[in-house]
Amino acid sequence: MGNRGGFGHPNVLAPLLGGLALTAAFTVRSLRARHPLVDLRLSRQRSFAMSALLLFASGLDLFGSMLLLPLYYQQIRHDSVVVAGIMSIPQAIGTLPARLAGVLVDRLGPRPVVLAGVVAALGTVPFALDDGHTPIALPAVALVVRGAGLSTLNLAVLAGAFLGIAPVDVPHASSITRVAQQLGGAFGAAVLAVILQRQFATHPAAHPMAFAHTFWWALAFSAVAFVPALLLPRHKPAQA
Helix, strand or coil: CHHHCHHHCHHHHHHHHHHHHHHHHHHHHHHHCCCCCCCHHHHHCHHHHHHHHHHHHHHHHHHHHHHHHHHHHHHCCCCCHHHHHHCCHHHHHHCHHHHHHHHHHHHHCHHHHHHHHHHHHHHHHHHHHCCCCCCCHHHHHHHHHHHHHHHHHHHHHHHHHCCCCCHHHHHHHHHHHHHHHHHHHHHHHHHHHHHHHHHHHHCCCCHHHHHHHHHHHHHHHHHHCHHHHHCCCCCCCCCC
16 A cells, blocks of 8 residues: 555545544543553553553554565565565574563663663664675674563563553553554554555665665664653552
């Protein structure tokens, strides 16, 4: 749809507006019901609301970039489908030390750990600067940084989201955080796909430039996550 009007095309705009209307109706129903299916009143707690926004942003960055990366390796570096898949392994390797995020949240609170994860999103920069001649080791290292940052961000946000949540509200909180991340992923993949398509239309003979501009957009979306991250509590467990 990117070559036929993007998000302004009626075939996109109509279901988009319909989805927004249904979401608004569900929100009103949830806020008024005594026993809602998903209790959206939890969003009144600032730490939980900011955590949900961060999970939306992380889903956007993770899944949106996962759409771009295989195309980048195939069209810019002219790798095969198999090689493009293999080249995504460094990002998975970067997630291995993320299990320490929970320990760090217990000691430092969610805010500094989440901010560290957001900073690691700078691993996107080498892809935005690549003109097709960058040494292959640089994107691999950048993916390790991205994997470490995004996985740390996700685990720290999930740990922070449940601070102060009553046990009876945990199922509602779990549903909301999961939906936020999935919506972010769907939104990110759709938006970055449209941006890339429009860049191809603008730079038909300059694929590296089209990908570079799209990766800069992905990095800009990641930068927005700084705002809710700064609003997370600097909670430290009480000393015994």
